Amino acid sequence: MIRIAVLGGDGIGPEVVAASLPALRRACEKSGLDVEFPEALVGGAAFDATGHPLPPATLKLCDASQAIFFGAVGGPKYDKIPDPNLRPERGSLLPLRKRYELFANLRPARVYPGLEGQSHLKPEYLKGLDLLVIRELTGGAYFGRKELKADRAFDAIEYKASEIERLMHFAFRAAMGRGRRLTLVHKANVLLTSVLWKKVAEKVSRKYPRVKMDDCYVDAFAMYLVRRPASFDVVATENMMGDILTDEAAEVTGSIGLLPSASLGTRGNRLGSFGLYEPCHGSAPDIAGKGLANPLATLLSAALLLRYSLGREKAARALEDAVARTLADGFRTRDLASPAAKGGKGTRAGRLVSTRQMGEAVLERLEKIRFS
Ligand SMILES: NC(=O)c1ccc[n+]([C@@H]2O[C@H](COP(=O)([O-])OP(=O)(O)OC[C@H]3O[C@@H](n4cnc5c(N)ncnc54)[C@H](O)[C@@H]3O)[C@@H](O)[C@H]2O)c1
Numbered sequence: 001m002i003r004i005a006v007l008g009g010d011g012i013g014p015e016v017v018a019a020s021l022p023a024l025r026r027a028c029e030k031s032g033l034d035v036e037f038p039e040a041l042v043g044g045a046a047f048d049a050t051g052h053p054l055p056p057a058t059l060k061l062c063d064a065s066q067a068i069f070f071g072a073v074g075g076p077k078y079d080k081i082p083d084p085n086l087r088p089e090r091g092s093l094l095p096l097r098k099r100y101e102l103f104a105n106l107r108p109a110r111v112y113p114g115l116e117g118q119s120h121l122k123p124e125y126l127k128g129l130d131l132l133v134i135r136e137l138t139g140g141a142y143f144g145r146k147e148l149k150a151d152r153a154f155d156a157i158e159y160k161a162s163e164i165e166r167l168m169h170f171a172f173r174a175a176m177g178r179g180r181r182l183t184l185v186h187k188a189n190v191l192l193t194s195v196l197w198k199k200v201a202e203k204v205s206r207k208y209p210r211v212k213m214d215d216c217y218v219d220a221f222a223m224y225l226v227r228r229p230a231s232f233d234v235v236a237t238e239n240m241m242g243d244i245l246t247d248e249a250a251e252v253t254g255s256i257g258l259l260p261s262a263s264l265g266t267r268g269n270r271l272g273s274f275g276l277y278e279p280c281h282g283s284a285p286d287i288a289g290k291g292l293a294n295p296l297a298t299l300l301s302a303a304l305l306l307r308y309s310l311g312r313e314k315a316a317r318a319l320e321d322a323v324a325r326t327l328a329d330g331f332r333t334r335d336l337a338s339p340a341a342k343g344g345k346g347t348r349a350g351r352l353v354s355t356r357q358m359g360e361a362v363l364e365r366l367e368k369i370r371f372s
Contacts (some may be wrong), residue, residue: 002028002035002271002310005065007042010078011283012293012355013071014045019295023322023366024069024302027315030372031306039256043088043283044075047081053091062096066269067309069302070278075285088220097137102263102276103163105137105242106172106304108355109249109259112327115336118254121226126252128230132178133249134171135242137263139163140193142239150221159193159238170264171236172208177313181233184215185241189330197238218245225249246280255295256281257335260301262308271311277301291354296323299362314371322366331361 008014021037029234030033040046040058047053053073062068073088081087096102110130116123136159144156168184175182184201186194198215205213216224218241224231225245229252237245250259259280267274279297287293300323307316327336332350352360 003065004037005035005061005068006039007070009043009071009073010045010075011258011285011288013283015293015355016295016298017071019355020298020302023299023363027306027319031312042092044078046077054089054095067305068276070276072283074283094288100265100274102265103138104167104264105135106262107246108132109253110254112324114327133234133235133246135246136167136239140239158195161200164197168201168204171234175211175234177357179233180211181234182213183216183235185221185235185237187218217303255335259297260304262304264308273307275309277305292334293355294335295355295359299323318371320367321369322362325365326361331358333358
C-alpha cells in the first residue's frame, strides 16, 4: 500500500485539496495503484490545535509517505505569532523542504486554449507556450553565510559541484521526457558560482546527447521570457534567479490559480522521488470558505505527483488533459470567468462554477480518458 500524506492547511488550502482528491484517487485506481490518503494538520490549523505548525504526528505521517499533497498555509491571524519559527510558512513549509532535502523545484507554466486573454501579453506571444522552470531550492544566497552590520552586509552565494550536478541531471531527465531542449540560466560573466554552474552543466550534458542544451544570461532571459516565452522548453537555474524567474513565468501565463509546483528531493523508491506537491498560490484568506477558489493548480500538482512520485506518466498526462478539456468546455471559476459568465448566465463565454464543481468537471472528463 502506497501512502500519500494530505496536508490541506489553511484558508483555501483544504478546499482546493478536497476538490482535487477525488480525481487523484481515481487516477491512481485506473493506474492499478493501491494508495491511501491519510490527512494531517499543518500550518495555522495545526498551531491552533497543538501549538505548533508542524506537529510530531504530521511529521511521522510524512516520514512514512511516498509524497505530500499540500494545500496552502498562513493567514493574517498568524502573522502576530511572536516567535517567527512558529508562524505557518516558516514553521512548516521550510522545515519540510529541509527535512526531505527537496532540492529541485519544478514549476510548469502553459497557456490553455481559451485562456490567452488572462495574460498581460498579447495572445500571439503565447501560442505554444509550454515551459518547465526547474529551480535549485536548497543552496545559493538564501542558505549561504550572512552578516548584517550597521554599515555593511553580505549574503554569500555558495554552490558545491555535487549540488549543481544533481539538479542538472534532474533537468536533463525532465527534458528527455519533453521537447529535449534545455536552457541553463546564469550570470557567468560576473558570478563565479555561475561559472561553476556552466562547467558542471556542460559536463552533465555529455551524458544526455539527445538533449540540446544552450545557456543564457539571467538578465537577457528575463527579457526573452516576456518577448518569446514559447521558444523555451526546460529551463534550469540556481535558487535566487529561479525564485524571481518563476514568478515572472507565472505572470506570463496569467492566473495564479492555474500554476502547480513540485519540490523533489534525494529520497525515493522504485516508483519515483519523494516529493511535496502544492499549488503556487497561498491560502487566499480573502476568498476562503466561499467556494470561489480555483482548484486547477492543485489538480495539476496532483498530475505532477503521479508523474514524479508514482511513476505514472500516462495518468499524469490524462489528468492534465482532463484539466485542458474542462477549460475547453468553458468551465470557469470566478478568477477565470469573463464578465458574461460572472453574471451567472452560463453563456458561451464560460460557465461559472464553484471550487467543488470544477473538481467534479475534471473528474468527469478524466473518467472518459483511457490511460490504464
Ligand atoms: N505555499 C504557501 O502555503 C503559501 C504561498 C504564498 C503565500 N502564502 C500565505 O498565504 C496568505 C495569503 O497570501 P497572499 O494573499 O499574498 O497570496 P495568495 O496567493 O494567497 O493570494 C493572492 C491573490 O490571489 C487570489 N488567489 C490565490 N489563489 C487563488 C485560487 N486558487 N483561486 C482564485 N484566486 C486565488 C487571492 O484571492 C488573492 O487575491 C499569507 O498568509 C501568505 O503568507 C502561503
